Amino acid sequence: xxxAFTVHLPVxxxxxxxxxxxxxxALEHLRIERTVVxxxxxxxxxxxxxxxxxxxxHAEYEVEVAIDDRLCRISVxxxxxxxxxxALSGGAGRSPLDEGRGLLLMQALxxxxxxxxxxxxxxxxxxxxxxxxxPPLRLVDPV
Numbered sequence: 001x002x003x004a005f006t007v008h009l010p011v012x013x014x015x016x017x018x019x020x021x022x023x024x025x026a027l028e029h030l031r032i033e034r035t036v037v038x039x040x041x042x043x044x045x046x047x048x049x050x051x052x053x054x055x056x057x058h059a060e061y062e063v064e065v066a067i068d069d070r071l072c073r074i075s076v077x078x079x080x081x082x083x084x085x086x087a088l089s090g091g092a093g094r095s096p097l098d099e100g101r102g103l104l105l106m107q108a109l110x111x112x113x114x115x116x117x118x119x120x121x122x123x124x125x126x127x128x129x130x131x132x133x134x135p136p137l138r139l140v141d142p143v
Contacts, residue, residue, distance in 0.1 A: 001030060004066045009048075011059045011078070016048045019063050023074065026067055032131050040072055040129050043109040046102040047076040047125050055080030067131070074127045077118075 003026045009015040020041050027037045044063070051061045061078035107113045112128035 002066070002068045003030065004064075006062055006064045008060055008062045011052055011055045011057070011061060011080075013052055015061075016045055016052060019048060020045050023063075023065055026065065027072065027131075030067060030131075032072075036072075036129065036131060039109040040074070040127070043106045043127050043129070044074055044076075046106045047074070047127060050102055050125075051076060051078045051080065070130060070132050072127075072129045072131055076125045076127075077122050079122050 005022075005026075007019055007022065009019060023044055024037055024041050027040060048061075048063065055061060055078045059078060059080050061076060061080075064073075064075040064077065066073045103113075106125075106127060110127045110129045112126070114124075114126040114128075116124040116126070118124055
């Protein structure tokens with residue numbers, strides 16, 4: 001079964017638990033492992049909290065959720081000021097993610113984290129998480 005929806009939200013602290021709960025319910029309906037649901041919910045919370053904190057007054061944002069048998073893909077899109085990941089880097093050898101704990105947390109919780117500046121001026125953060133358990137490691141005898 002596939003579930004997909006888009007929600008348009010005001011930039012307001014009350015919007016964060018609302019969308020987190022909606023996404024959590026969709027994942028639980030599909031009987032996704034609780035640990036995976038918790039990780040997706042926390043990563044989504046961080047992405048939305050960043051929008052609420054940085055997008056500016058009178059802005060709206062949207063959350064696009066697509067869940068299938070193997071993957072949950074969530075995009076958080078806003079028209080706020082955004083940021084330039086290259087500008088966040090504190091120096092040689094440091095990642096742009098070193099500057100923000102929320103960004104580090106999102107990176108640790110999902111399998112893929114992507115930031116895009118779209119041609120229409122909006123900013124998109126995409127989170128992807130595999131839903132199937134990782135296959136067990138197997139030791140192979142060299143032949």
